[in-house]
Amino acid sequence: MSLAQMLEQSGAIESMAGELGIDPQMAKVGAGALLPAIVAGMGRSSAGGSSDPLGGLGGLAGAVLGGGGGGLLESVLAPKPTPTQSGNDILGNIFGNKDVSRGVAGEVAAITGIDEGILKKMLPILAMAAAGYMAKQATSGKGGAGGGALGGILGSIVTGMISR
Secondary structure (H helix, E strand, O other): OOHHHHHHHHOHHHHHHHHHOOOHHHHHHHHHHHHHHHHHHHHHHOOOOOOOOOOOOHHHHHHHHHOOOOHHHHHHHOOOOOOOHHHHHHHHHHHOOHHHHHHHHHHHHHHHOOOHHHHHHHHHHHHHHHHHHHHHHHHOOOOOOOHHHHHHHHHHHHHHHHOO
8 A cells, every 4th residue: 555545544635635725636646746755755864874873764753753753643634724844844854955845846736737836835744644654653563663663664665656
């Protein structure tokens, strides 16, 4: 199952659609087009040095685990507006700067026909949902909340996306 399907089953896509005032199908298409860039950015962030105590995830793991971990997904699912600062912090860690985020939104807008402004608003919410989902998986049943577990989840998601 892809990360997009997992987020759809969790209710994150529908919640995001309601918050952005768009059709759930449009949110699903937008999320499906944005997630590969988010996951690829997370993968690049996880390629840190071996001296990193968080298994190579460095600042990304700090943003995810320090930013509320699994609570990030609950923030997206809550019936109130999502506080997107954590999502912007995650995007900053994976893309480096706002120009890259804007470029991703522009490319996805050109491919999907979805308004670039909507995609820019979707990015931090989607980053929070994805990171929150991964943090929940990393801390449930595996016993640890460290970057090694988070890196394992990220690895399985990247592998799953490549093999689709």
